[in-house]
Amino acid sequence: MKNKIVIFNPRSANQKHRIPNSILQVGAAIYGKYDFAFVDGNLEDDPWAKIASYFDTGEYKYFCSTVMPGPQLRQAIPFTKKVKETYPESKTIWGGYFASNQYKVCIEAPYVDYIVNGPGDAAFPALLDALESSNISEIKNIKNLIYLEDDEIVQTPKEALLDQDSLPQLPYTHLDEFYDLNNYLSKTFLGDKTFSYHSSLGCPFTCSFCAVVPIYNGRWKAKSAQTVYNDVKYFKDHYGIDAIEFHDNNFFTARKRVVEFSELVKNEGITWWGEGRIDTINKYSDEDLKLMKEAGCKMIFLGAETGNDEILKQMNKGGTQTGQGIKDFAARLLPIGIIPEFSFVLGMPAESPEKVMAQIEWDINFIKEIKEINPNSEIIIYLYSPVATEGSELYEQIQKAGFSFPEKLDDWLDPAWENFDLRKNPLTPWLNAKMVDRIMNFETVLNGYYPTASDFRITGLKKSILRGVSSFRYKTSIYKYPYEIKAMHKIWKYRQPEIQGFRSE
Numbered sequence: 001m002k003n004k005i006v007i008f009n010p011r012s013a014n015q016k017h018r019i020p021n022s023i024l025q026v027g028a029a030i031y032g033k034y035d036f037a038f039v040d041g042n043l044e045d046d047p048w049a050k051i052a053s054y055f056d057t058g059e060y061k062y063f064c065s066t067v068m069p070g071p072q073l074r075q076a077i078p079f080t081k082k083v084k085e086t087y088p089e090s091k092t093i094w095g096g097y098f099a100s101n102q103y104k105v106c107i108e109a110p111y112v113d114y115i116v117n118g119p120g121d122a123a124f125p126a127l128l129d130a131l132e133s134s135n136i137s138e139i140k141n142i143k144n145l146i147y148l149e150d151d152e153i154v155q156t157p158k159e160a161l162l163d164q165d166s167l168p169q170l171p172y173t174h175l176d177e178f179y180d181l182n183n184y185l186s187k188t189f190l191g192d193k194t195f196s197y198h199s200s201l202g203c204p205f206t207c208s209f210c211a212v213v214p215i216y217n218g219r220w221k222a223k224s225a226q227t228v229y230n231d232v233k234y235f236k237d238h239y240g241i242d243a244i245e246f247h248d249n250n251f252f253t254a255r256k257r258v259v260e261f262s263e264l265v266k267n268e269g270i271t272w273w274g275e276g277r278i279d280t281i282n283k284y285s286d287e288d289l290k291l292m293k294e295a296g297c298k299m300i301f302l303g304a305e306t307g308n309d310e311i312l313k314q315m316n317k318g319g320t321q322t323g324q325g326i327k328d329f330a331a332r333l334l335p336i337g338i339i340p341e342f343s344f345v346l347g348m349p350a351e352s353p354e355k356v357m358a359q360i361e362w363d364i365n366f367i368k369e370i371k372e373i374n375p376n377s378e379i380i381i382y383l384y385s386p387v388a389t390e391g392s393e394l395y396e397q398i399q400k401a402g403f404s405f406p407e408k409l410d411d412w413l414d415p416a417w418e419n420f421d422l423r424k425n426p427l428t429p430w431l432n433a434k435m436v437d438r439i440m441n442f443e444t445v446l447n448g449y450y451p452t453a454s455d456f457r458i459t460g461l462k463k464s465i466l467r468g469v470s471s472f473r474y475k476t477s478i479y480k481y482p483y484e485i486k487a488m489h490k491i492w493k494y495r496q497p498e499i500q501g502f503r504s505e
């Protein structure tokens, strides 16, 4: 019967070795019910040949791709198009952050038939059931879907977040039939065999710069500490993992869960990393933080964004985060020994170019202050790249300033938009080249003066040389043309975590 499915993970930037949780979770939703093959663009030299080899059997009907912004589009767009052209009877389904946030351009592209908008755990099997039973009229009753009807975009209501513990186990063994799971357990600065795990969905905050907000609208649901621990233990016992990256948007939302997980995992010899909010974790007691450290928590990724309280408001950061709070937390973590990894968003819009530039200088100085307070802090710098947080004041402000997204899906393949996705060149009208250069050059000098602790290639003597060479620039704020630092980074293959994602490889 011709109803088999290809579930595709397009190649992402330099990230061969990460368990593709998005497609695994989508696969879990139909495991045992539909026959499907995983194709991982990160592990295929010629993913199209693989996809075609399935469709050429005549047994496959559905091409389903997860789509993040940026480099994944380079495979998602042309392959989906090619599937539709080569196998006209096929149906194509997209899901993931790009598909949900940029749904208009996606669904208007003639080669994308359906979008699963947000979680696909219930929507995906329900959509397949409806299509298979030819009961097309049923589709409008399925939540979390976007499709075209008579050229009009139909967006069905959002479903409440499901109880995460009741979701089916991820089909790791099924993935292993296509790609040896050991491929995904890589050496990182956390450990020799690093596992990536996603233990909660969404985020309880509604920051207006964040792509998670339009999908989850301030909702968050998590697996219990015990469930997370059971999965970790399974991978430790069966695959020998010694480290974990928690890919949750907000791993630390529920203190109780984190403490319970720390208690459970503390004797397992596992090192771990996760993302959280400064104000949330600053409410944890010193005992909690010490327990986390003892339980293997090595580094926490924290959205500092800026130390300017006015801009934090403009970003709708919410909670109780302030510039002072960021400093306090940096100081607090120093004796505990957990490394704070602060991410900053520079280049927010303002009334005049002078004000934009003044804020950039302000942020640069704030970052330097943080490094003084806690030299172990890691700093990640992003340029502000708008997301369509419709209804937010910030989104209105940027539209007024002349910013708009591409109108055709293919336009996203333009390298300039790819850089936008990587938050390195945001095409935002209020930033000029001088401002972007100032930020980028500062970043180069900062990375020279304080090479990231997570790059295990730059240690010892190399580190001292880099620091020495960058010292004059760092101290005098003369960042222009830092070619000598760039050359050294190039020779030693410095890894830039904000581009490569997370703290590994």
Ligand code: B12
Residues within 6 Å of the ligand: 009, 011, 012, 013, 015, 018, 019, 020, 021, 022, 023, 025, 026, 042, 064, 065, 066, 067, 068, 069, 070, 071, 072, 073, 093, 094, 095, 096, 097, 098, 101, 116, 118, 119, 120, 121, 124, 198, 210, 211, 212, 247, 248, 249, 387, 421, 422, 423, 498, 499, 500, 501, 502
């Ligand atoms: C892991 C990850 C990566 C990995 C990718 C590993 C891989 N897949 O091979 C790496 C490190 C490479 C990466 C890189 C980048 N990432 Co990334 N990444 C994530 C992260 C942390 C987890 C994704 C994940 O596994 N989620 C778990 C699964 C279960 O959730 P999910 O993807 O939402 O899937 C559910 C639904 O969306 C839906 N669904 C998803 N796919 C599909 C497909 C089908 C067919 C269906 C039906 C449903 C469906 O159903 C799933 C189950 O309910 C997310 C943030 C997050 N916590 O989700 C950011 C995130 C997706 N990344 C983001 C970005 C910006 C990037 C980068 C572009 C830039 C950067 N500087 O990090 C780069 C480049 C990406 C690229 N295209 O190459 C942003 C997207 C922002 C946006 N504007 O949309 C996010 C949201 C982080 C953030 N908060 O800003 N990333």
